[in-house]
Amino acid sequence: MKARxxxxxxxxxxxxxxxxxxGALAALGFTGVDAVRQGKIIDIELGxxxxxxxxxxxxxxxxxxxxxxxxxxxxxxxx
Numbered sequence: 001m002k003a004r005x006x007x008x009x010x011x012x013x014x015x016x017x018x019x020x021x022x023g024a025l026a027a028l029g030f031t032g033v034d035a036v037r038q039g040k041i042i043d044i045e046l047g048x049x050x051x052x053x054x055x056x057x058x059x060x061x062x063x064x065x066x067x068x069x070x071x072x073x074x075x076x077x078x079x
Contacts, residue, residue: 001046001054002079005066008039013071042066051078 009015015037022036044061048054058076067074 001048001051003044003046003054003058004077004079005042005044005058005062006039006075006077007042007062007067007072008037008074010071010073054078 009018018036018038021038022033025033025036044058046054046057048057055076055078062074062076063069
């Protein structure tokens with residue numbers, strides 16, 4: 001089973017990299033960009049065929065390693 005984990009900063013957490021991207025886009029002449037937030041995507045292949053157990057395992061992975069749950073949110077998508 002394949003999964004995609006999307007990790008983003010929580011609302012209210014400053015995103016200096018997003019601000020840098022926003023500034024660079026403006027410097028390149030792109031207009032109409034109001035805000036940029038950056039994050040990361042992690043694609044994982046699991047040998048677990050059961051979707052419920054796979055989601056539980058991925059949640060544990062995110063809570064223990066993949067995401068800093070103090071400042072980041074994550075979303076799990078099973079493909």
